[in-house]
Amino acid sequence: MNRLEKRYREEIIDRLTERFQFGNRMEVPRVEKVVINMGVGEASRDAKVLE
Numbered sequence: 001m002n003r004l005e006k007r008y009r010e011e012i013i014d015r016l017t018e019r020f021q022f023g024n025r026m027e028v029p030r031v032e033k034v035v036i037n038m039g040v041g042e043a044s045r046d047a048k049v050l051e
Helices: 003-019 041-045
Strands: none
């Protein structure tokens, strides 16, 4: 289990349950996918930037 998933299960689900007054932990929305995007505009012009 990665850090994000562990924190979500141990801390965030409980907070969301209290905040939105869910009657059950299974009512809390789940994280299905995390996408990280990084722009490398300058690196496309100059390869030394990545080093």
